[in-house]
Amino acid sequence: MNADARIAVDAMGGDEGLAVMLAGVARARRRFDGMRFALVGDEAQIRDGLKNHPNLTAASSIVHASEVVGSSDKPSQAIRRAKKTSMGVAIDLVKRGEAAAAVSAGNTGALMAMAKLSLRTMPGIDRPALAALLPSLGRTDFVMLDLGANTECDARNLVQFAVMGAAYARTTLDLASPRVALLNIGTEELKGTDEVRDAAAALRDATHLPMTFAGYIEGDRLSFGDVDVVVCDGFSGNVALKTAEGTARFVGDLLKRAFRSSLRSKIGFLISRPATELLRGHLDPNNHNGAVFLGLNGLVVKSHGSANEVGVAHAISVAAKMVRDDLTRRITDDLAHFEQEAVA
Structure with missing residues (x-):
């Protein structure tokens, strides 16, 4: 720094x-x-x-x-x-x-x-967006935005979120060309609202930005590592985030209950403890703490x-990485390139 x-x-x-x-x-x-x-x-x-x-x-x-x-x-x-x-x-x-x-x-x-x-x-930028890193089965975490700052968004907002999210992923995840997708109710081109389809069309045409537009992604694939950045309006993003957090707690509590159910289960827990500790660390929100107002x-x-x-330190580390890699300048440069392509 x-x-x-x-x-x-x-x-x-x-x-x-x-x-x-x-x-x-x-x-x-x-x-x-x-x-x-x-x-x-x-x-x-x-x-x-x-x-x-x-x-x-x-x-x-x-x-x-x-x-x-x-x-x-x-x-x-x-x-x-x-x-x-x-x-x-x-x-x-x-x-x-x-x-x-x-x-x-x-x-x-x-x-x-x-x-x-x-x-x-x-x-x-018309509106700021709240972005955070979420756990994934892929090679890295993934960025999701907006997580609640804007309950309703038009196509222009979603495109701006995609540009900002990609710049954030390049900074935080050290990716040269993040894979960006729009959260939708299906992967077919005709699915979704007018705003989502219009944003997808604009992103497909933005060929010179340091990102790869991967189309649409459904909620059941968010954590599979298919993409690096997921873009949505704040209402959908907040619902998806809270659902994921609740599911993580549910799985954790279910495992605790299962391991305590019998003597055999308790012995099984001792044998599988390294794996369960790895799972707990992966799902611990403190290890993914730090949402950013982009x-x-x-x-x-x-x-x-x-x-x-641990969570506080992680949030501060997120801030330090953004300062070190000059995230604000990256977003400004990417937006300028996008606007130039749109005019051309």
Whole structure:
């Protein structure tokens, strides 16, 4: 990372409290040499918490914020208090160029509203989208967007999401030409809404972008590794995400119940424990934590509110990779190429 770059962390956001946030920051620092932080929140509490992480102190500065956005606060309420809250101050550091990215585990609706109002959308982007990495049976995870920022989208929005998602996959997954697909109710060309079909037509014609358009994908194939980026409207994406999370928990609980059902099952569990531990790690949301608001004039990452220190560190690592690979510039360049093709 650039020696001058630092990441603003909303140290007070999240369900698990300051101690977990600081532990996550300390873990992330060990992954990225030279990473620096602006820890935003109550100065006295943060300074006291840093006593447990002496190696983090030299790499961090504290930015005081007297208030915290609550999990039940409405976005309109949070915006009015933005300048006093740890979440709002972290975003403002990005706006002023004093931080390269902001990370928060706080209220999602408030974070998006504050980020959009403060940072505004990039030139050529109509709406920001929420993107995240999800587990897959393929060689890497896959990117999915939008996951809830926009419940309704037209074809232009979906095309912009595809361009941004591909740039994000190139950065985070180290792919030269990500395979991009539109979530649909079938794989045939005539299936889906007018918006989805029109977006598919535009993406098929975009031959000079650093992506491979793979057509449509159905919900039952999301995690099979067929594609690297899945694009959809925020309503469908959020339903798909929550369904996948619920299914993962269901499978995990079902396995626990099965292994506890008899003595033979308990012995079987001991024998198969390495495999079950591998499965649990693959499905653990902390190992895939860190959703990104793409399309803003600044980088903002949303950590899950219930993330542990591993999850917080993963979210910060996502932010660090985007800063390192200059994701905003990549999206800007790709959009410019797409617009040139459309005009031609």
